[in-house]
Structure formats: structure tokens, C-alpha cells
Amino acid sequence: MRTTSRASRALVLAVAASTALGLSACNRSSDSDTGSGGEAAVGVALITKDSTNPFFVAMQQGAKADAQKNNVKLTVASGKQEGDDQGQITAIEDAIARGDKGILITPMSTGVNAAIKKARDAGLYVIALDTPPDPADTVDITFATDNREAGKLIGQWAAAQMAGKPATIALLDLFNDKIVSVDYNRDQGFLEGMGIDVKDGKKNGDEAKTGKYSASGGGDYTIVCNEAGNGAEDGGRSAMEKCLAKNPNINLVYTINEPTAVGANAALKAAGKTATIVSVDGGCAGVASVKSGVIGATAQQYPLKMATEGMAAIASVARGGEKPQPDSGLDFKNTGVALVTDKPADGVESITSDEGSKICWGN
Numbered sequence: 001m002r003t004t005s006r007a008s009r010a011l012v013l014a015v016a017a018s019t020a021l022g023l024s025a026c027n028r029s030s031d032s033d034t035g036s037g038g039e040a041a042v043g044v045a046l047i048t049k050d051s052t053n054p055f056f057v058a059m060q061q062g063a064k065a066d067a068q069k070n071n072v073k074l075t076v077a078s079g080k081q082e083g084d085d086q087g088q089i090t091a092i093e094d095a096i097a098r099g100d101k102g103i104l105i106t107p108m109s110t111g112v113n114a115a116i117k118k119a120r121d122a123g124l125y126v127i128a129l130d131t132p133p134d135p136a137d138t139v140d141i142t143f144a145t146d147n148r149e150a151g152k153l154i155g156q157w158a159a160a161q162m163a164g165k166p167a168t169i170a171l172l173d174l175f176n177d178k179i180v181s182v183d184y185n186r187d188q189g190f191l192e193g194m195g196i197d198v199k200d201g202k203k204n205g206d207e208a209k210t211g212k213y214s215a216s217g218g219g220d221y222t223i224v225c226n227e228a229g230n231g232a233e234d235g236g237r238s239a240m241e242k243c244l245a246k247n248p249n250i251n252l253v254y255t256i257n258e259p260t261a262v263g264a265n266a267a268l269k270a271a272g273k274t275a276t277i278v279s280v281d282g283g284c285a286g287v288a289s290v291k292s293g294v295i296g297a298t299a300q301q302y303p304l305k306m307a308t309e310g311m312a313a314i315a316s317v318a319r320g321g322e323k324p325q326p327d328s329g330l331d332f333k334n335t336g337v338a339l340v341t342d343k344p345a346d347g348v349e350s351i352t353s354d355e356g357s358k359i360c361w362g363n
Contacts, residue, residue, distance in 0.1 A: 261286070
């Protein structure tokens with residue numbers, strides 16, 4: 001039964017409108033010093049993990065498009081790649097030295113916490129985007145997807161696809177040498193969605209390697225591996241190769257993001273194997289992978305919304321406005337998530353790849 005709800009359709013329409021508005025204005029200047037009324041612009045730094053992943057590119061484009069509207073003097077910086085703590089630390093120190101009023105950051109890991117504290121001590125208002133820091137109060141507030149919920153959605157969907165059959169699972173995570181909330185929340189959420197008991201909810205890989213999953217009637221499961229793909233296609237391929245070397249009969253693959261999923265699929269094809277692949281992000285390329293059947297389902301998030309709402313919040317606070325508050329029951333502002341699949345499952349709310357393509361990012 002198709003389970004797209006009125007709420008999901010409302011999300012599609014709302015995000016489509018904001019995406020069109022933000023991306024249509026990408027030629028606006030983002031470094032004006034004063035607004036039309038002569039008011040000084042608010043200095044804001046946007047610091048992403050890298051400047052190549054379409055997710056972070058969408059954030060940068062969205063913020064640049066909205067900077068003039070909010071009378072913000074925007075500086076964009078990033079690490080060189082996933083895991084480059086020092087690149088982000090340098091960008092934070094530069095923002096302090098410039099006298100910026102605030103920072104938007106997708107924190108790389110706990111390795112940047114001390115630099116964030118330094119910025120806040122210097123009076124900057126710091127908002128995390130996408131990746132809540134650990135602990136959450138490292139920043140003033142986070143604007144993000146509920147990554148736990150995103151993981152649960154793809155886990156529930158995956159259990160429905162298994163339909164009681166044994167699930168032989170590969171878990172392709174982000175890192176194996178860093179603790180990042182987006183990493184453990186997606187992984188652990190996926191397992192919880194399948195109805196697999198987790199031990200430490202902030203630690204990947206400590207759950208029982210065999211047992212029963214309880215969602216959708218339940219069945220046996222085996223976890224073959226937790227391998228780090230570093231959020232990249234080549235990393236996903238090498239991680240999947242390692243997993244297949246341990247057990248060539250993997251039939252279900254969880255991936256931290258869609259580039260990892262594409263790499264995993266390449267490894268499966270090269271080995272002459274097939275498996276159900278699930279992921280998180282919902283970029284345009286990822287939604288296309290759902291439509292083509294490479295990815296069975298992905299949980300879509302909205303980076304442009306994170307960036308534009310976060311930047312508007314900093315500009316408001318800098319001008320004496322009220323500070324944003326977390327949503328009820330959460331320790332962050334939830335910017336929404338929707339499951340994208342063309343194989344809807346009973347009881348799991350979803351939208352189609354055609355609907356997802358209207359609100360995706362990274363065109």
C-alpha cells in the first residue's frame with residue numbers, strides 16, 4: 001500500500017518552493033558591506049566539511065543566494081576533505097580574527113570542539129548544520145535532519161523488503177577513527193528501524209553480530225561488517241570489497257550516504273552479486289539512483305534549508321533578535337526528512353523518486 005501522507009506532500013511543496021527561490025538567486029553577491037538602508041552587514045562564516053560533496057555545495061550555494069537578502073557578509077570555507085579537522089579549525093580562527101558575528105559549521109568531529117568553544121568565548125554565535133556536535137551544547141544550536149529518524153526510516157523499509165528472510169548485512173559507515181554524531185545516529189537508527197537491539201546508542205559495531213530482527217514480522221540477521229567508506233564513492237567500493245571478502249552472501253547494505261552507496265554497488269557488480277542498498281541524503285544524483293534501482297530507498301534531507309535558516313538566525317541574533325530554540329523533544333532544530341523509494345512499504349511513510357527529484361539538491 002502506498003503510504004505518502006498529506007504531511008509528506010506538504011513537505012515536498014514547501015521545500016520545492018524554498019529550493020527554487022534559493023538556487024534561482026545564485027548570482028547574487030554575498031559580500032556586500034552594507035544593506036540598502038546603510039546598515040552594516042553581519043559577518044558570517046560558513047564552514048563545511050569539504051567543497052566537493054554536492055550536499056555541502058548545495059549549502060554553500062543556498063547561503064550565497066540568501067546572503068544579500070539577510071544583509072550578511074558571507075565567507076565560505078571548508079576542510080580539504082572529510083576528516084580534515086585542521087582545515088576547519090583554521091577557518092574558525094580566521095572568522096574570529098575577522099570579527100565575524102557568527103559561524104555556520106558542519107563539524108568534522110570532536111576534534112574541532114575546542115576551536116568552537118574559542119569562537120563562542122570570543123562572542124560569536126555558532127550554529128552547527130547537518131551534524132550535531134558531541135556534546136550537543138558545544139554549539140549554540142544545531143539546524144539538522146533528525147539523522148536517527150532518517151536511519152530508522154531506511155531500517156523499517158529494509159526490514160519490509162526482507163519480509164522475514166534472513167538478512168545478511170553490511171554496514172558501511174563514515175569513519176572508524178572518529179566519533180561523529182551523524183555516523184552513529186544513522187547506523188544505529190537503521191538497526192533500530194529493523195528491530196535489532198543496539199547496546200551503546202552512540203557507538204557503531206557493538207551490537208550482537210547475529211540474532212533476530214523484529215520489524216515487519218522479523219527474521220534472522222547476521223552483521224558481516226562495519227567498514228568505513230569516508231563518505232566517498234571510492235571508499236564505499238573498497239569497504240564493500242572488504243565486506244564481500246568476509247561473506248560473499250551479503251543481501252542488505254546500509255550506507256552512510258549516496259556516494260558510498262554508488263561505490264558499494266560497483267563492488268557488488270564487479271563480484272557478480274546483488275543486494276538491497278539503503279542510504280541517506282536525497283541529493284539529485286541519489287534520487288536518480290533510486291529511480292534506476294541502484295539504491296532501494298534513501299532518506300532525503302534538505303541542506304539548503306539548513307544553511308539559509310541558520311544564516312537568517314545568526315543575522316537576527318546579531319541585530320538583537322531572539323535566539324532560536326530547539327524543537328520540542330529534540331536538542332536541535334529539525335529541518336525535515338522524507339523516505340524516497342519507488343517500492344513503498346506498508347506502514348512506512350514515503351515519497352516517490354519523481355516527487356523526491358522536485359526537492360532534491362545538487363543539480
